[in-house]
Amino acid sequence: MTKRSTTTRSVVCIAACATMLAIVCFLSACSTQEQAKNAAPKIGVSFGVGEAARWQNELEYMEERAAELGVGIETRLNKTDEPKTQTEDCKELIDSGIDALIVTPRNVDDMGEVISYAKEHRVKVVNYARLITNQDLDLFVGYDSGRIGQILGQYLSETVYTGDYLLLQGDPGDFNAALLYEGAMRYIEPLDDINIIADKAVTKWSADEAKQITLDAVTANGNKVDAILAPNDKIAGACRAALDELGLTAPVVITGMDAELDAVRRIAAGTQNVTMYMNLKELANTAVNEAVNLAKDDPVNVNTKFDNGTEGGVDSNLITGKLVTKENIDTILIDSGYYTKEQVYGESPVS
Numbered sequence: 370m371t372k373r374s375t376t377t378r379s380v381v382c383i384a385a386c387a388t389m390l391a392i393v394c395f396l397s398a399c400s401t402q403e404q405a406k407n408a409a410p411k412i413g414v415s416f417g418v419g420e421a422a423r424w425q426n427e428l429e430y431m432e433e434r435a436a437e438l439g440v441g442i443e444t445r446l447n448k449t450d451e452p453k454t455q456t457e458d459c460k461e462l463i464d465s466g467i468d469a470l471i472v473t474p475r476n477v478d479d480m481g482e483v484i485s486y487a488k489e490h491r492v493k494v495v496n497y498a499r500l501i502t503n504q505d506l507d508l509f510v511g512y513d514s515g516r517i518g519q520i521l522g523q524y525l526s527e528t529v530y531t532g533d534y535l536l537l538q539g540d541p542g543d544f545n546a547a548l549l550y551e552g553a554m555r556y557i558e559p560l561d562d563i564n565i566i567a568d569k570a571v572t573k574w575s576a577d578e579a580k581q582i583t584l585d586a587v588t589a590n591g592n593k594v595d596a597i598l599a600p601n602d603k604i605a606g607a608c609r610a611a612l613d614e615l616g617l618t619a620p621v622v623i624t625g626m627d628a629e630l631d632a633v634r635r636i637a638a639g640t641q642n643v644t645m646y647m648n649l650k651e652l653a654n655t656a657v658n659e660a661v662n663l664a665k666d667d668p669v670n671v672n673t674k675f676d677n678g679t680e681g682g683v684d685s686n687l688i689t690g691k692l693v694t695k696e697n698i699d700t701i702l703i704d705s706g707y708y709t710k711e712q713v714y715g716e717s718p719v720s
Contacts, residue, residue: 413462417475518552532595
């Protein structure tokens with residue numbers, strides 16, 4: 370055998386070995402990627418919210434859904450930014466090794482630091498319930514605030530088409546509050562025979578502030594008001610308390626949202642007129658499902674695009690909800706098992 374043929378065979382052998390090594394490395398990488406995809410992800414949840422009862426319930430729904438799916442979950446309910454801020458909560462969750470973050474912001478305009486930190490650590494972000502503005506997000510899961518506002522505004526405009534109106538908006542830093550208000554005003558603004566006695570935002574959705582606004586506005590109007598646009602049930606309850614304190618006995622039409630048990634009891638008693646029911650368990654479950662999809666690089670379920678101030682908007686999964694009145698409490702809330710008849714009409718304590 371010549372030296373040339375021996376050298377050639379050596380080169381071929383080396384090339385074959387290199388090829389085999391590349392194949393092994395490729396297969397190993399694919400296997401590692403597949404294992405990573407199939408591994409149970411970990412989800413972090415951060416709620417920067419107020420005192421409404423819904424938030425604790427939704428955290429529990431999320432924990433239950435994560436257990437059903439066999440995925441890890443860690444939740445933070447931050448009502449006051451004490452002893453830690455929501456930003457600190459989110460960073461701690463990200464540092465703990467989560468794969469996806471579900472976040473409801475306290476301030477929708479001030480989440481840039483959290484979103485950037487998540488991107489740096491390759492953590493997917495599901496924005497939940499309150500739309501974060503001017504940030505690129507992986508998905509928004511929530512309710513169609515504009516459409517809900519239209520439903521409430523239409524109800525008021527058809528029920529009270531003349532008289533004195535008190536308009537309360539949600540927190541001025543909550544983009545969803547603005548959408549709800551704008552939706553309602555599509556029906557209220559065209560009314561010619563109404564007198565708006567006050568039109569104010571309620572900072573941090575404060576029930577105390579809402580009550581004081583109501584007391585001041587109604588007192589200044591000679592203890593007269595016919596309709597109140599309240600953007601959630603906590604504020605509706607504060608408005609009702611103010612009217613009771615003033616001793617008003619004439620009917621006042623009051624809206625609300627969230628279908629909280631106290632509000633449903635008021636509707637049954639005739640001291641609040643409507644609330645909006647969203648299937649919050651379904652919403653919470655959807656957020657967990659989609660967070661898992663994102664963590665595994667699987668397709669997510671999208672039914673619309675939502676304008677959050679970014680180019681192209683954000684992929685979204687939205688629900689609208691149902692208007693609850695005295696006439697349909699049983700059909701919507703009791704027959705579905707959301708509340709029992711005893712909770713609504715009996716003496717059962719609020720749960």
